[in-house]
Amino acid sequence: MKPDDFEELLANCADEPIRIPGAIQPHGVLLTLSEPDLHIIQVSANVGTLFGHAPEALLGQPLHTLIGAEQAKSVQAVAERGTFFDAPALHVTFNGAQFEGLLHRHQDVLVLEFEPRLADFKPRVLNGRTDDLGKMLQRLQSAKTLQALYEISVSEIQAITGYDRVLIYRFEEEGHGQVIAEASSPSMELFNGLFFPASDIPEQARELYRTNWLRIIPNAAYEPVPLLPKLHPDTGKPLDLSFATLRSVSPIHCQYMQNMGVLSSMSISLMKGDTLWGLISCGNREPLLVPNDLRITCQTIGQVLSLQISAMEALDLSRQREEKVEALALLDRAMKASEQNVFDGLAQQPHVLMDLTLSGGVAIIEDKQLHCYGNCPQPEQIRALHTWLQASGEPVFSSHNLTSVYPPAAEFQPVASGVLAMSLPKPVDNGVLWFRPEVKENINWSGDPNKPLNLESSDAGLRLRPRTSFEIWKVEMAGISTKWSHGDRFAANDLRRSALENDLARQVLREQQAVRARDDLVAVVSHDLRNPMTVISMLCGMMQKAFSSEGPHTSRRISSAIDTMQQAAGRMNVLLEDLLDTSKIEAGRYVVKPVTLDVSQMFEEAYALLAPLAMEKGIELSFNTEQSLQINGDPERLFQVLSNLIGNAIKFTPRQGSIDVSAVSNGEDILFKVHDSGEGIAPEQLPHVFDRYWTQTENNPTGSGLGLYITQGIVQAHGGWIQAKSEVGQGSEFSFTVPKAKEQSPT
Structure with missing residues (x-):
């Protein structure tokens, strides 16, 4: 057979409709009920055999026609309350036999099941143990190790149920499982320590184990009993029996049980959070139905065991981590010292x-x-x-x-x-x-792990059937090392975290050193260049006096060259100042020296300096301020802000335009605005106007791109904010705030 064909058969097995089998096990009866009137809308076909009622005659009838008015009222009360787990027992008698009712709701369908009431149930193996739940839980809590916890659990469950074999089956990371504890009758084959292939429990079966704590099969040789009608009338789909005690199970699983030599089984899920950690698996050579109250006790043991396993594994993980702390600290110091x-x-x-x-x-x-x-x-x-x-x-x-x-x-x-x-x-x-x-080692498999399933012919062609051999199959594992523990993986993760922190700290230190070196270089260059530039300016002034721009042609050419040199020296001085300011802003060392300033006086000085530039272009420049506004600011730096914003506005406003400068009280701050009727800034450029080296290229051939960046730094150093609004063809508006003078109360 081709590997692809075998994989297809495995997939078909994994897709078997185990949640919607359309049938139940024959030892009980199942009904689905409408709400709120509790009419019977589905019934298992064996209701005639067990209860003496024809199934077709019950469909559409009120529940009380089957179990009586008083019991129907009890079902109604439980359904309305919705807390099924603590509902009072529902006992009914049919054909001289007593039955117990179990009620649950799933996917908005109310399901009522009846199974035989076994009031005189006596397990065949007691081992002198009591079935008192409190004492059993005390014995579970007395375990000092995980293995002792497993051993106590299987012994307790075997004692109260009488199963021939009770084992704990733990799922491994690779998907297969291992039996880690077992309590078995002397005549039973021992499975303790054996590994079972992952294919023995398909993924969809594991998901069902994860969502439902307990499953029971009293007799694996049963004939399934169908539901009538087959599809639920309200949904038109097969009934989901995921949480039904009587749910019929896969025939492959029933054959698997018989191949193992057992006819009855009960499985209890062991959970670690939301993950299926393992199973408590019970098996018996003869049919065995464990009463519901004992099943609930076993489920409680499984739930307590799950919590204990999680708690003790957490303690073990904590211990593994603590064993690594000293070495990790030593390695951390070594990384720091390097x-x-x-x-x-x-x-x-x-x-x-x-x-x-x-x-x-x-x-x-x-x-x-x-x-x-x-x-x-x-x-x-x-x-x-x-x-x-x-x-x-x-x-x-x-x-x-x-x-x-x-x-x-x-x-x-x-x-x-x-x-x-x-x-x-x-x-x-x-x-x-x-x-x-x-590490060469032998793994004891229950059956050949490479051939976990066999094939058989049927009318529909080839189908999977369960393994028939459970003899120990030893496999020598090559290419396997000792497993890395949680503590090992924790150590690797923690070392990585520590290395990452130290590496980032080194990068930050190197960047800080580079910034300091750059700042020192800028400061030295600015200082060392400023003096020569001053000398050049002075010499240009002296030479200018010697050569008149109104003199002979040669004299005029020399005078023009001297003017160009003076302008270039002036621009270089401005650029040096800008670079020094930029360096301080980036290093977070930009300092302002605030004093109390009168806004009106600031505006008068700004107007005196900038009005001539505006007049040359025929631009109307106006200043408006509220009375008696005072700010807390550095006069030289704030004048630099105003000069830069108004200077830019003059540069980019066409002739006959207008520029309005205003100041108003704004809570604890003074809000300044510089609004122009200029060409505006493109929307894609507006978010970047305060970036370093951003400049409006048109009409600005000499711009360095640092002015607005420094302006923003000055405003922020005062504790204020600055922003820009603009619309192409409509002009721009720059707004910024400066704190009011401390002695001035808010308006």
């Missing part, structure tokens, strides 16, 4: 690194550097493995069977069947790789 980089620091502590994860070898990569300690693959093999790990995108990776995910690992399997690795998000190759050697 003069080069964090990986160079780790390379100074190879034995600590290997002890951290109990590995046989460790490799440390930083760009072209590769340090290897202990038993490691060859350097080129490590580099190739590291490249593959980087491509996986996992910051921390672990595998105890590396060849299963990275076939080239077969070349170095004896020294590195397992790998644990971490890396940092850096532009160069980096990381730490721990290696564990191959």
Whole structure:
């Protein structure tokens, strides 16, 4: 048979409709009821055999016609209250036999089940134990280890139920399961320690175990009883029986049970949070129906066991982490002390690194550097493995069977069947790789794990049937190392976090040092250039007196050149000041010296300086302010802000335009506005006007792009804000705030 055909059969098995089988087990009766009138809308076909009522005659009838008015009222009360788990017992008698009613609602369908009431149930094996729930829970809580907890649980459940075999089955990471505790009658085959293939419990069955705590099959040799009608009248679909006690199970599973030598089973889910951790699996050679009250007790044990497992595993994980703390602290100090980089620091502590994860070898990569300690693959093999790990995108990776995910690992399997690795998000190759050697071991499988299912012919063609052999099948596992524990993975993650923090701290320190060096350079250059520029300006002034612009042609040319030199020197002085201011703003060291200033006086000085520039272009420049406004600001710096904003407005406003400058009280601040009727700023450029080196290129051939950036820095240094609004062709408006003078109360 082709592998693809076998995979298709496995998929068909996984898709078996186990939630909607359309039938129930025959030891009880199932009804679905309409609400709120409680009319019978579906019934199992065996209601005639067990209750003496023809199923067709019951459909559409009120519930009380079957169980009586008083019991129907009890069902009505429970349905209206909706708390089914604490509902009073519902006992009815049919054909001289007593039945117990179980009520639940699923997908808005009210389901009522009846199963035999076993008032005189006596388990065949008691072992002197009591069935008192409180004492059982005390024994569970007395366990000091997880294994002791497992052993107590299976013994308690076997004692109160009488099953021939009770075992705990734990799911492994790879999907298969292992029996980790067992209580069995002397005549039963022992399964403790055996592994079962993942295919024994398909994924959809596991999901059902996850959502429903308990399942029971009193007799695996039963004939399913269909529901009438087959489809639910209200939905037109098969009834979802996920939470029905009587739900008929897969015939493959029933055959599987019989192949194991049992006819009755009960399964209790063991949960870890929302994850299915394992199962308590009970089996009996003969048919056995455990009463509902005892099943609830067993379910409670399963729930308590789940909580205990989670708690004790959490304590174990905490212990594993604590064992790593001292070594992690030592490695953190080594990374901090390293003069080069964090990986160079780790390379100074190879034995600590290997002890951290109990590995046989460790490799440390930083760009072209590769340090290897202990038993490691060859350097080129490590580099190739590291490249593959980087491509996986996992910051921390672990595998105890590396060849299963990275076939080239077969070349170095004896020294590195397992790998644990971490890396940092850096532009160069980096990381730490721990290696564990191959550990040859035998795994005892219950049946051949490579052929977990057999095929049989049927009218519909080939179909899967359960394994018939449960003899121990030993497999020697090659390419397997000791598993990486939670503590090992925690150590790798914590070391990565520590390395990342130290690496970022180094980057920040280097950037701070670079900024300080740049600031120092700008300050030195500005200082050293300012004096020569002053000398040049003075000499230009002296030369200007010697050459008249109204003199001979040669004299005029020299005079014009001197003017150009003076203008260039002036621009260089302005640029040096801007660069120095920019450096201080970026370093967070821009300082202002605020004093009390009169806004009217500021405006008069600004008008005196800037009005001549506006008049040259025929621009109307107006200043308006409320009376007696005073601010707390640095006079020189705020005058620089006004000069820059108004100067820009004059530069980019066409002739005969207008510029309005205003100041008004705004709570604890004074709000300044500079509004012009100029050409405006394009929408895509507006968000960037305060960026460094942004400049309006048109009509601004000499702009440095630092003016607005420095203006923003000055305003923010005063504790204010600045913003720009503009519309192309309609002009621009720059607004900023400065705190009021402290002695002035808000208007």
